[in-house]
Amino acid sequence: MEETFPHLNIQREAPVNEKRPGNGPRSSIPDDVPSHGRGLLEKLTNATQEAGEDVGGFDERKLFRFTVQKGFNPDDLRKISPEIEFVSQEDETVVIGFATNAAMAQFEARLTSMASGGYVTNKEVIYALQSVDGWSPVNRKGWALKQHGFPEKEDFLLDVEIWPLEDKPDARQQAWNKFESWLSEHGIEKLDQVKKPELTLYRVRCTATQAEYLLHHRDVRSIDLPPSFALERSVVFQDVQQFPELQAPSAQAPGVVVLDSGLADGHPLLKAAVGKTASFLPGEGPHDENGHGTHVAGLALYGDFEKHLRAGAFAPTLRLYSGRILDKNDENTTGFVENHIEAAVRYFVSEHGCKVFNLSFGDANKPYKGGHLKGLSVTLDILSRELDVLFVVSSGNHQINIESPDGLEWRDQYPSYLLNENWRIIEPAPALNALTVGSLARHDRTYNSQQYSHDPAEIPIAQPGQPSPFTRSGHSVDGAIKPELVAHGGNWAINARANYALLDRVAGLGVISTGQKFSSGHPFCVDTGTSMAAPQVAHLAASIFHEHPDATANFIRAQLCLNAAIPQASKHLFEQNKALSKGCGYGAVDEIALKRSLENAVTLITESKIENKRHHFYEIPVPSDFTSSGKKRCREIAVALAYTPPIRSTRIKYRATRIDFKLVAARDLDHVTTMFNKATKKNDYQSIKELSGATIGQMARSKGTVQADFWQFNQFNSNSPLRNKKLFVVVTRNDFPWGESLCDSEESYSLLVSLRDKDNLFTQLYTQIKAQLDIRLPVRVRT
Structure with a gap:
């Protein structure tokens, strides 16, 4: 049986750079600004009428569906009027908000000014708006309800989700109380409920007529048929x-x-x-x-x-x-x-x-x-x-x-x-x-x-x-x-x-x-x-x-x-x-080296915590055996990172923070930290290129909370980065602005790196990597 070894611990390097700020998305200016204003005015009139057809609600405000450009910050709705409250971001271009009649009057006045060519404050926000509508019964129907319709029974079960109001505990409680009273008033039987800041669900028994009322209730986010579990044996x-x-x-x-x-x-x-x-x-x-x-x-x-x-x-x-x-x-x-x-x-x-x-x-x-x-x-x-x-x-x-x-x-x-x-x-x-x-x-x-x-x-x-x-x-x-x-x-x-x-x-x-x-x-x-x-x-x-x-x-x-x-x-x-x-x-x-390392399949592991808008740096030792020449054979570097962010169901990005990694080759630690240094002048700032050949790619893998990628090599020439430079994994954290209050000051993550030369049974990767780590350990400074 092949000898196995415990996985090796790897420590990060001392620098913890602040993340270089990015440029946020900008609203594109309409080709015809007055025409854009007139179009929104007409849609606002229809939307106000549609929202007026809603029933119920824990207060007197109306609910609106704002269609926006991608990258729009939902909190910017308050720039139209402080009496417009962001409720939920349903997808990249749909934002839901509560608004008072006074807020809509303010909005209408701004659109009227824009339509006549007049001056408008915060015009970029209105540029980003593409439409204003109500949250209609069609919008409230879940997938199964759209596919199958209401059951052909006198009464049936439905699952009803109401808007979660994550930031407003008092309003949330008020919404729960008012909605439950409304159910009782309309003879709709409440069977069960899930009540959390992020999620509020009710399972109800109702008739088709009562279901139509639910589809018009202002505080209802969605309605759908209960789960259906199908299995075969x-x-x-x-x-x-x-x-x-x-x-x-x-x-x-x-x-x-x-x-x-x-x-x-x-x-x-x-x-x-x-x-x-x-x-x-x-x-x-x-x-x-x-x-x-x-x-x-x-x-x-x-x-x-x-x-x-x-x-x-x-x-x-x-x-x-x-x-x-x-x-x-x-x-x-x-x-x-x-x-x-x-x-x-x-x-x-x-x-x-x-x-x-x-x-x-x-x-x-x-x-x-x-x-x-x-x-x-x-x-x-x-x-x-x-x-x-x-x-x-x-x-x-x-x-x-x-x-x-x-x-x-x-x-x-x-x-x-x-x-x-x-x-x-x-x-x-x-x-x-x-x-x-x-x-x-x-x-x-x-x-x-x-x-x-x-x-x-x-x-x-x-x-x-x-x-x-x-x-x-x-x-x-x-x-x-x-x-x-x-x-x-x-x-x-x-x-x-x-x-x-x-x-x-x-x-x-x-x-x-x-x-x-x-x-x-x-x-x-x-x-x-x-x-x-x-x-x-x-x-x-x-x-x-x-x-x-x-x-x-x-x-x-x-x-x-x-x-x-x-x-x-x-x-x-x-x-x-x-x-x-x-x-x-x-x-x-593949279970071969899952729990323990082998001489030709070595895993480096670490658990750490990172602050917002910071980088962590890890130098990965690459032994000479790994890059040796001779007969072509497959060698692989694998990197995986996992973290568990807080979530918010009313934001389309959902996870409050993003933590991801890049695998880069650089001359030394100073060089790689300079690459990721936010203080570097823009004209001198180097394009940060990941080591080429990734199987998944940084953009695709970084969207999840567990990320893995794989780099395979059949041979190395004299110009190979792994022969001429050092290898680093750089971990970066970047909270969404709306998520900063939800996250811990330091968020935990796990990082694992594996070097594999499975076709070479005589290599001594583990021995060489361990020796390099043992030498570096006494001189490394932790911060």
Whole structure:
């Protein structure tokens, strides 16, 4: 067995430069300024009438929808009138605000002056305005409601979100009280609620007439149908008695929590590892009545369950916990799943010290197509930061409908349809501070094709190592990479003898794990979906705690993404269309050097805190063995960074701060700090170029809160920067102005760097890097 070593700590250099200020976006001047004013005047008249049709409201102001140029600062609305209050930024060009009648009169007077060619103060703000409208019933309809309409029942359930009023606790409480009184007055039954500064949701029972009233309520942000969780299963018959009775993991074993439909905790391959099962679903016990939770649990506990099954060896190294949040139909109709999940997480953190939570479900009624994030994503992002826990969530499965491929199209049009709108990630996959996992195919032979080896009738859609035909992908808010990781989740096939019927359930192309019906002779079952991929990553996340018991959630996220790689079979697809790569994120986790370093795969790690508008500098030792010449071979530098920012759902950028990194080559530390020095004269300021050859690129990776990139080299010539210069990672923090009050004075982050020369088994990278770090350590000054 190859010798392994603990990862090496790296310390930052003494300079902590202040970030060079950037130039903010400027409003473009209309070609015809008076005409721009007249157009806005007409729209303002219509908008005032439309806003006047709203009902309810906790005060007398009207609600307006301002369409603006990209980069507009929503707080600048107050320059039109101090009586216009910013409420929410719904996307890059839509800002919502409350305004009094006096404010609108002021606005109208300014537009009238502009329309006549007169002088207008703060004219840049009005230049940036493109339209003024009301927040209409159409704007208030969520995706599922737009797609399906109201249910054809006398009464039905709806989820109602009202404007959060994050900065106004008194007004927020007033809005809650007034809205609940309004519901009661109109006979609308309130069933449950989520009340937070960042998010306010009500689940109500109402009629179609009452729903129309809700669509006109001033304080309502959006209305949608409740979640819909759809899952598929088939059962595999095997004899579980062949396995010896399992030994429990050690008392110090890390825990992994499965939040799902409960657990069949008597299963022979699970019971020894079960730490605690609990139900957070009112009126229900912790036992699994559906089977999905038990299936997911086997993967969370063992990771690659199929590998263990083939080897005939199961030895749990993790402690398994189960929190039931879904009923026997894999639904949650008793209240908001956000509340149940929060209760479960707080319980398992406080009572059992758990840090990794798997959520293998998604709301097909809430695909993410831009704009602000929804309730569960917001909840996970808040809890991630507050409790320093890691949520691993599935990206979601495509739901077959009239817009899906048909027959042979499933094969012939693969993988292009993965880019369609119907394959966008669903709640809670967009959560920025969680790890989202998509699905890869593992098998390409169905049960029938194995039994009838000469019959070509059943045709797999994806090849092993390619994205599953059902896997969903992002991006998330502000273009963040989603999913970040992929794991095996199954494949689909078509049957040429049955008019190319889709085999999506019982073909034998899914993921095998523990089954709920073990007592009746069905200890294993096979299922397909991203639900099966996520727990395999949760298993790896929890396993890192064996080697790093005090690791932060940031460290775990960065470590997993640092050790990810795109499967070769997927790379072939991406050569045809690079846009397909978003379905795989950073790739599948390679376990070889995940927990410990090797001589030819060395990881440098650090945890630090950074102030706003500052740079941190890290010199990365590059040994001569790494850049040695000779026969071509692949060498790689990988860098990963993770942080957990506070969020605000009323801002389109969502995260209050940005922390990112650049990998640069420079003559020495003085040179690189000068490059990033804000005091450098503009004319002398050097364009800060990152080391060329990044796989992802700084712009794409920096949009997320876990960022990874990879630089590969086949050979080095005499002019190579890595032979002639030093290598530095520069970490930068830059808060959004509106986010400065939400952030800590020093925000935490994890940074990891890896140097790999996997084709050279005789290299001594670890020995050489450690020697260089040992020499530098005594003379480095920390600030």
